Ligand code: HEC
Ligand code: HEC
Ligand code: HEC
Ligand code: HEC
Ligand code: HEC
């Protein structure tokens with residue numbers, strides 16, 4: 001039956017080709033006749049329909065997230081804010097595409113361009129996919145891992161209560177850091193390019209850890225970068241280790257968390273060894289709105305300061321003209337300097353990893369809680385986590401190492417401070 005049917009379909013197909021061949025030979029003969037106005041209108045209409053179906057096909061794939069899967073197939077629409085939660089204005093449209101290529105957008109456009117039906121997975125964006133961050137047992141995570149959480153947090157960090165976070169999503173859906181997370185989309189005025197930015201205020205109010213209080217209080221108001229700082233400052237600190245009465249246990253309880261750039265930049269997070277001097281004057285923390293100035297040159301939402309080749313070597317500095325050139329005088333030299341700094345930073349971290357291994361502490365950057373008693377990755381399970389921290393300095397050394405591993409821009413954010421933390425960690429572990 002099946003064979004017969006396909007045979008007859010083939011027959012129609014082949015005779016169709018034959019007929020169209022004959023037809024085209026015949027219609028070629030008379031010279032090109034000029035199109036009538038009706039025909040031109042019809043052609044344009046067809047073209048528009050085709051364009052629209054492509055745009056709508058794309059729009060549907062970008063805006064639909066399958067509630068049955070934890071992966072992110074598309075963005076979600078918050079009914080309170082609807083489309084204007086992200087589509088602010090005609091002028092704002094290029095920002096959508098930049099955002100969709102950044103970590104805040106889970107690189108969703110890169111994923112979709114390869115395959116329209118593909119989804120953002122745990123591998124691409126663990127910070128959004130790894131857990132269902134909207135669940136009540138993840139309440140303390142919501143201010144950094146969901147748009148709803150950050151929106152509510154930024155309105156009033158002191159009174160913020162995650163119990164008020166109202167998620168409109170059902171099932172296995174995840175938010176990313178949407179436009180309306182950072183912008184007050186509920187206050188979008190007609191004719192405006194974008195609504196104002198949310199401003200959670202100074203680090204003092206937004207820091208998730210309270211020690212060392214004096215240093216935290218000295219972080220200035222950073223204007224539009226206050227938003228960045230409240231998510232990018234880590235969740236623990238060296239001072240927490242110093243204040244702790246119990247340090248034996250797996251590393252998870254002290255983990256600095258990830259991309260804690262502001263903590264490094266403003267010296268609030270590192271484990272500082274006794275008797276060492278850490279006062280540095282960091283030129284890069286004095287840039288006005290530092291995070292935005294370096295990471296969003298000319299308003300770009302890609303978050304990209306530098307361009308790299310496939311080996312990770314820096315080939316260009318995107319923010320040079322708008323920002324770096326205010327203090328640095330030669331772009332080529334700065335590219336060389338930054339590559340040198342990066343290479344040195346990575347080599348020193350490798351050295352620390354080896355020194356830790358010599359003490360029987362094995363690191364696995366992909367497996368929480370990161371430090372193990374055994375070197376074979378197959379056996380690096382929770383039961384084999386390293387717990388026998390014999391001194392605060394040993395735990396602090398591991399802390400500084402993990403902090404830098406998970407803050408790959410530390411050597412630029414606060415060059416001198418990062419160097420000191422690394423040097424003193426090496427010195428301690430070499431004893
Ligand atoms: C969470 C943010 C967000 C919300 C809310 C949102 N969109 Fe989008 N939209 C996007 C992104 C990202 C793109 C991809 C932009 C690109 O490809 O340049 C997009 C693309 C589109 C496109 C394709 C045309 C284009 O500009 O590429 C249309 C049409 C569209 N959105 C309509 C809507 C409508 C209608 C709503 C409300 C029902 C809506 N969007 C809500 C983020 C959002
Ligand atoms: C609500 C929390 C939140 C806020 C606010 C926030 N970030 Fe992020 N940021 C994240 C998370 C989460 C990631 C990791 C996303 C991923 O790759 O999975 C991230 C990733 C990044 C990256 C890594 C680059 C990339 O594309 O992956 C940079 C750079 C960055 N953020 C800079 C900034 C700057 C600058 C600001 C302020 C304008 C800011 N962030 C505000 C949470 C936040
Ligand atoms: C102060 C802000 C903040 C809080 C609070 C926070 N996180 Fe994060 N978290 C981040 C940022 C920023 C990243 C981005 C790092 C990345 O993906 O590279 C991140 C990344 C992650 C990742 C991905 C790690 C990886 O391997 O890249 C996981 C998992 C995670 N967080 C879990 C949690 C959980 C669970 C909680 C609550 C108990 C939590 N976070 C609370 C800021 C925060
Ligand atoms: C992580 C926070 C963050 C997110 C998410 C974010 N923005 Fe912005 N946006 C900013 C900052 C910071 C500025 C710069 C404001 C300043 O310089 O005062 C800005 C400025 C803008 C501007 C005006 C400036 C310009 O040059 O275009 C537009 C338009 C804009 N954003 C659109 C968007 C859109 C659309 C989205 C979502 C695709 C988005 N933003 C997501 C932080 C964010
Ligand atoms: C002087 C310019 C400068 C300032 C100021 C700055 N950054 Fe960076 N940042 C960089 C550079 C350069 C890199 C890239 C390092 C690399 O990729 O090797 C980087 C890397 C990062 C990364 C890791 C990106 C990735 O792809 O993993 C994050 C996150 C980040 N910065 C966040 C911030 C935040 C938040 C602030 C404000 C507290 C900030 N940065 C201030 C220049 C700067």
Ligand code: HEC
Pocket residue numbers: 283284286287294305317319320323324325326327328334337338341411412415
């Ligand atoms: C407010 C002035 C200022 C701005 C803006 C600035 N820098 Fe710097 N930067 C300095 C000073 C001062 C030093 C220390 C002296 C030196 O090494 O030139 C420095 C040092 C550095 C170093 C060397 C760190 C080391 O290993 O010793 C790098 C790399 C660097 N800057 C990158 C950048 C990049 C990339 C930008 C722009 C995205 C930038 N800087 C913007 C003032 C600035």
